[in-house]
Amino acid sequence: MILPVDPKLYAAFLGVMAVMAVTPGPANLFAVATGASRGKSAALLGVLGMNVATLVWFAAAALGLGAMITAFPEAFAVIAVLGGLYVAWLGVRTIRAALAPRPGVPPSGHDEQMSARISRRRSALIDGFMVQIANPKAVLFFTAVLPPFLDAARPVVAQLSLFAAATIGMDVIAMSAYGLGGAALSARMTRPAFRKGFDLMVGALLLAASALILLRGQGVI
Template sequence: MSWNTFLLFAPACFAINLAFGPNNLLSLTYGMRSGVRIATVAALGRLVAFALMILLTAIGLGAVLAASELAFTVVKWVGAAYLVWLGFKILRSAKAGAIETKETSPQRSLSALMAQEFWTAIGNPKAILVFTAFFPQFLDLNAYGASFAVMGVTFLGLEVIAVIFYAVIGWRLGALARTGAVLTWFNRISGSMMIAFGIALAFTRRPA
């Protein structure tokens, strides 16, 4: 990949990383509840999922998913169901007043947060469609493996920056509003948005 191509790829890629979706909503929520560090570490689950998707795309399986109506539909409905379930789980925690903080969040909760990040990412077929449709526009066919590796590493690196960006916003919101009532309302909004993302995913159609 030439420098000119990379300089076109990087900002376009970062715009995708910054797009507000279910995973970035998780970073915002975790940042508010538990702080930037925990939100960033939890995002390792997301990065593993994206790395797997990039690998599958590189070896051609991403194109199979993009072309298969059945595969796309199965992943879509499983992902949508998970987002709706996760949304209701967040709403239940808001109703119960179970607000996690940096001081009270146990270590095993971090593993659970990482798992939520992973399954939220892996259950969204639109993510692999991004890699299937977006990456090839910048692909150097004379250096297929190297250019795909550069794009993959760049995407994951910029994703970390996006995670920190949303986690810091969440942390700042939490610092400005530490009352239980405000945090409960934030959980309600977060849970409702997650359910909305799930419903939106359920109505997503595979591009022709």
């Protein structure tokens, strides 16, 4: 019986993927920032959005996108720039919100508060997807890290399915830990002065994630 993947290669891949999953990067910084500014539910939705984007990358890899990225790197550099600018906009928006006056909300504003929370949770899913779909770390993964672990003599789809399961499983654990850690910190920031400083820190984290995306997309780091 021929296994879908070489066990030794798969074991080596698991080791590499574990290191990549826990290393701070745009995705994990986004998870921290989302948990800190929006809470646990939004953090987990952001993680879901990022891993949906990872599934899209794996599907694209199955269709031969890796070769296209190598042939047309400029097109994917543009995607990275657009993604980095989007994350930078999120950071600037968070900082502006932190610096804006925060008038008290009367009891009659309960419905508006609930609506705002639902909107933030929905946008966390989209934001997470956008962060990961434009993440140069994902491009690097599918063009440089993954190919050496693929065996041309074995079914490509079966191999990619197992690699996807390992990648997404480890990313979900790592991203969720970062996001819930940020949410735990956020839960303690009940005083307005602390909250303002915390939101400024969240904005700075998002700007840092944006810088990582832009610099990696341009091959600087």
